[in-house]
Amino acid sequence: MNAPLRPELSAPFYQPQGDECQLFEAAWQQQLPVLIKGPTGCGKTRFVAHMAARLGLPLITVSCHDDLSAADLVGRHLIGDGQTVWCDGPLTRAVRQGGICYLDEVVEARKDTTVVLHPLTDDRRILPIERTGEVLVAPPGFMLVVSYNPGYQHVLKTLKPSTRQRFVAMSFDFPSAEVEQQVVMQESGLAAAQAQQLVTLAGQLRRLSGYDLDESVSTRLLVYAAKLMASGMRPALACRTALAEPLSDEPDTVAALLAIIHTQFPA
Amino acid sequence: MEDIVGGWWDKLVKRAAYRGHAAAAVRLEQVAPLAPVFFRAMGGDPALALRSTVGTEHGARRRWLERLSGTGERVELAWSDQQAFYLPEKIELFADAALNRELYFWLMALAASNRPDGDWLNANRQAAAACLAAMPGLAASYQRLVAAHLPQRPDPARLPPAEAAWERAIRQALLQPQQALDTPPPVRAPYPLPLWLHPAPPTLEHTAPSTAQDPQQSGPRSKPQQRQRRRYRAQRVVQDERKNGMLMIFRAESLFTWDEYVKVNRHTDEDDDDNVAAAAEDMNRLSLAQDAHTKGGKLKFDLDLPAAAWDDTPLGPGLLLPEWNWKQQRLVDDHCRLQPMLPRDAVPAALPERLLPLARRLRRQFQALAPERTRKSGQECGPDIDIDRVIRFLAERHSGVAQSEPGLYQAWPPGERSLACLTLADLSLSTESWVGDEAGRVIDVIRDSLLLFAEALSAAGDSFGLYGFSSIRRQEVRFQVLKDFAERYDDSTRGRILAIRPGYYTRMGAAIRQSSRILLQQPAARRLLLIISDGKPNDLDHYEGRHGIEDTRQAILEARRDGLLPFCLTVDREAGDYLPHLFGHRGYVVVQQAQMLPSVLTRLYAHLTA
Numbered sequence: 047m048n049a050p051l052r053p054e055l056s057a058p059f060y061q062p063q064g065d066e067c068q069l070f071e072a073a074w075q076q077q078l079p080v081l082i083k084g085p086t087g088c089g090k091t092r093f094v095a096h097m098a099a100r101l102g103l104p105l106i107t108v109s110c111h112d113d114l115s116a117a118d119l120v121g122r123h124l125i126g127d128g129q130t131v132w133c134d135g136p137l138t139r140a141v142r143q144g145g146i147c148y149l150d151e152v153v154e155a156r157k158d159t160t161v162v163l164h165p166l167t168d169d170r171r172i173l174p175i176e177r178t179g180e181v182l183v184a185p186p187g188f189m190l191v192v193s194y195n196p197g198y199q200h201v202l203k204t205l206k207p208s209t210r211q212r213f214v215a216m217s218f219d220f221p222s223a224e225v226e227q228q229v230v231m232q233e234s235g236l237a238a239a240q241a242q243q244l245v246t247l248a249g250q251l252r253r254l255s256g257y258d259l260d261e262s263v264s265t266r267l268l269v270y271a272a273k274l275m276a277s278g279m280r281p282a283l284a285c286r287t288a289l290a291e292p293l294s295d296e297p298d299t300v301a302a303l304l305a306i307i308h309t310q311f312p313a
Numbered sequence: 314m315e316d317i318v319g320g321w322w323d324k325l326v327k328r329a330a331y332r333g334h335a336a337a338a339v340r341l342e343q344v345a346p347l348a349p350v351f352f353r354a355m356g357g358d359p360a361l362a363l364r365s366t367v368g369t370e371h372g373a374r375r376r377w378l379e380r381l382s383g384t385g386e387r388v389e390l391a392w393s394d395q396q397a398f399y400l401p402e403k404i405e406l407f408a409d410a411a412l413n414r415e416l417y418f419w420l421m422a423l424a425a426s427n428r429p430d431g432d433w434l435n436a437n438r439q440a441a442a443a444c445l446a447a448m449p450g451l452a453a454s455y456q457r458l459v460a461a462h463l464p465q466r467p468d469p470a471r472l473p474p475a476e477a478a479w480e481r482a483i484r485q486a487l488l489q490p491q492q493a494l495d496t497p498p499p500v501r502a503p504y505p506l507p508l509w510l511h512p513a514p515p516t517l518e519h520t521a522p523s524t525a526q527d528p529q530q531s532g533p534r535s536k537p538q539q540r541q542r543r544r545y546r547a548q549r550v551v552q553d554e555r556k557n558g559m560l561m562i563f564r565a566e567s568l569f570t571w572d573e574y575v576k577v578n579r580h581t582d583e584d585d586d587d588n589v590a591a592a593a594e595d596m597n598r599l600s601l602a603q604d605a606h607t608k609g610g611k612l613k614f615d616l617d618l619p620a621a622a623w624d625d626t627p628l629g630p631g632l633l634l635p636e637w638n639w640k641q642q643r644l645v646d647d648h649c650r651l652q653p654m655l656p657r658d659a660v661p662a663a664l665p666e667r668l669l670p671l672a673r674r675l676r677r678q679f680q681a682l683a684p685e686r687t688r689k690s691g692q693e694c695g696p697d698i699d700i701d702r703v704i705r706f707l708a709e710r711h712s713g714v715a716q717s718e719p720g721l722y723q724a725w726p727p728g729e730r731s732l733a734c735l736t737l738a739d740l741s742l743s744t745e746s747w748v749g750d751e752a753g754r755v756i757d758v759i760r761d762s763l764l765l766f767a768e769a770l771s772a773a774g775d776s777f778g779l780y781g782f783s784s785i786r787r788q789e790v791r792f793q794v795l796k797d798f799a800e801r802y803d804d805s806t807r808g809r810i811l812a813i814r815p816g817y818y819t820r821m822g823a824a825i826r827q828s829s830r831i832l833l834q835q836p837a838a839r840r841l842l843l844i845i846s847d848g849k850p851n852d853l854d855h856y857e858g859r860h861g862i863e864d865t866r867q868a869i870l871e872a873r874r875d876g877l878l879p880f881c882l883t884v885d886r887e888a889g890d891y892l893p894h895l896f897g898h899r900g901y902v903v904v905q906q907a908q909m910l911p912s913v914l915t916r917l918y919a920h921l922t923a
Contacts (some may be wrong), residue, residue, distance in 0.1 A: 062859055073435050107378055113688075122700060123700065123704060124700070128590060130707075132469045140350060141789060144491040224552055243449060246448075248901075250355065250356070251352040251354060253353050253354050253359075254353055254354055256670060257349075257353055257359050258349070258350045258353065258675070259676060262671075278341050282450075298346035298347060298350075299350060301346070302346070302347035302348075302350035302354075303350070305347055305351050305352075305418055306351055306355075307353045308450045308451075308454075309355075309418075309422065309449075309450045309451035310449060310451075311449075311450050312449075312453045312454065313452040
């Protein structure tokens with residue numbers, strides 16, 4: 047966390063589902079902050095990493111949690127040598143350097159924390175630092191990206207409407223079966239036939255979300271399963287380890303998931 | 314002697330004719346926990362419930378031994394309809410228990426992908442083909458099932474030609490479901506095919522609800538049901554109103570079987586038949602008729618004076634409460650008598666199945682409300698350094714004014730959410746009004762809301778009470794205790810919520826005063842009084858209009874003065890006229906569509922308590 051990701055020569059693999067790459071690029075050019083919403087493991091973080099590499103920008107990721115304070119983002123004084131030393135937080139660092147500051151799962155942060163983002167997200171694009179009296183003006187290369195998962199947000203954890211309204215928003219979902227199969231094959235090196243079975247299985251399991259599962263199987267979990275299978279593990283066992291067990295703790299539900307897995311990969 | 318020998322013979326011949334594998338039997342209970350999940354994943358309609366089916370006559374040729382023993386004429390086959398999917402109570406078709414279990418899963422996959430169009434043969438064949446194409450793992454188990462089942466089927470070479478054609482078609486469809494085939498000419502029913510769905514599911518013939526009032530229940534509670542999920546083949550019949558019971562309306566030589574519906578000129582049997590349950594098991598079809606009367610006699614249900622035997626169970630002698638007289642501008646002491654009561658006929662019940670998904674979601678959301686920890690700075694000890702205080706301390710020490718070391722740490726003592734919520738629901742007769750086909754009556758919406766709200770609150774860990782009220786003049790304000798603060802929220806409280814019924818009028822003031830009293834006894838920092846209403850306060854004795862409004866307003870002012878937070882949710886669209894006066898313009902919410910009440914209620918609670 048907080049470590050700037052230097053642009054690599056080859057951007058991390060991302061399989062576009064639509065015109066999200068163009069959208070993101072346009073938002074960057076117009077200096078608009080972006081909000082990305084979508085279920086767990088559908089590729090939000092990968093997408094941001096991919097775009098940062100494509101645009102040649104450093105990426106600073108902050109994983110938000112409910113204990114994240116404004117000082118954690120902006121910076122704080124530290125004690126050293128009998129005097130205090132100011133230390134930039136990740137947000138301040140991104141503003142100084144120019145780059146993408148990515149706040150992952152932003153709803154997890156307390157509501158008062160996200161308010162420090164406000165002056166950065168309108169046309170002023172400034173970051174006032176109260177404790178030092180400094181006012182930073184964001185360079186053209188700076189971009190703010192936040193993401194959250196609308197699936198498990200609960201009643202109290204939603205973005206304040208005043209925060210939401212400052213972003214252009216993109217909605218992500220699990221890719222279509224064909225695209226997902228491509229992703230699984232690309233990420234794991236699994237053969238096409240098994241990848242297709244895996245994606246069909248994912249389609250079956252996703253019918254359960256909201257009824258028996260709180261959240262459905264993610265593309266990330268599929269890739270995990272595919273990697274285990276590609277390494278030579280028995281498909282049924284790989285799916286049990288990577289799909290059934292992570293999705294539920296209830297023995298009955300796990301047993302049912304196994305029965306569903308066995309319709310694709312016999313035990 | 315003859316009896317005993319007959320019994321032996323019966324046992325013997327039945328055992329000889331019996332073709333199941335009892336040792337390898339797999340019962341529905343064994344797969345029932347997995348079945349709904351599996352069915353949904355296969356693409357089955359998530360609204361369908363799981364039921365066990367009953368045997369239906371298949372009408373096919375039986376072996377002579379079966380005919381001799383009188384067995385084998387019924388078979389339990391799976392099917393699905395608009396309400397549920399039905400699976401056999403047990404499967405003992407194969408000697409291998411694993412195969413029997415696989416058959417359950419195969420039937421569910423088939424039922425989930427079955428589209429009831431076309432004839433039985435082709436519909437099943439196509440559904441099977443679709444399943445096999447999509448699921449290679451299931452295909453492997455299907456091959457095993459077919460291989461095991463084919464030897465059990467009659468040999469086409471030994472059947473009459475028409476039946477043989479059917480048998481051959483079925484065999485081909487089983488082996489190669491992908492291949493289209495023509496339906497052979499109709500014939501007496503082919504040998505039952507347990508791998509496929511029921512050819513003619515015994516559906517309910519008339520499912521439309523009857524318009525007549527439900528007959529009033531009476532007598533002892535129904536016997537504990539042993540197989541609640543069992544599906545009986547039922548038909549609704551119009552009650553025969555003819556009084557000429559003695560007229561011969563049938564040809565004497567045609568014998569009635571005991572499951573045909575005959576109107577006897579007698580409303581109910583006087584004596585309890587002990588083995589009705591056993592008879593129901595054996596009947597082809599249960600006939601249900603709307604009868605205007607039930608045992609125990611008829612009772613005139615008077616709106617003003619409920620007969621004691623029919624009424625809710627009163628708790629204690631009742632309480633005297635004051636009422637506000639706005640003309641005199643004073644509180645008249647002991648003006649109303651409030652009677653706490655328990656709803657009649659409340660039996661412990663689980664949460665209705667249709668509310669489960671929503672309840673699950675609410676529980677998850679509200680668990681997050683459970684006590685949060687908050688950071689406290691300036692502590693003597695704690696896991697984190699309080700940087701701000703350290704800096705100040707160092708600066709002060711530099712300038713020489715520092716005293717002894719202050720608290721320089723941050724601690725995380727577990728926070729307490731000290732909150733009590735009392736929900737008071739209006740159960741007056743006006744809640745009987747209809748809001749929509751989906752939602753039903755207002756009272757149904759209120760019932761669902763209370764159930765879901767209680768689920769959410771119990772997940773949040775806040776203490777809460779649920780009450781309902783209605784009134785008949787000032788002498789009887791009926792205060793239904795659905796869940797007391799001290800009680801656990803469990804099946805018996807759920808049963809009480811399920812048993813609420815609309816009736817009488819709305820004397821809101823007294824009910825609010827009593828609720829305030831209860832709430833004030835709760836040791837919580839914040840106390841929320843939620844009122845769910847559907848209209849203005851009114852009662853017979855001058856309580857309608859200004860008097861009722863002013864009394865209610867006074868009761869709410871008293872509650873506010875005592876430090877409670879009253880809030881009103883209403884489904885009355887004209888509530889904007891009087892509610893601001895009662896609750897203040899930020900103290901109420903009008904729910905435009907009654908169906909939205911459960912979600913509004915829970916969202917509101919989160920807002921009010923956040």
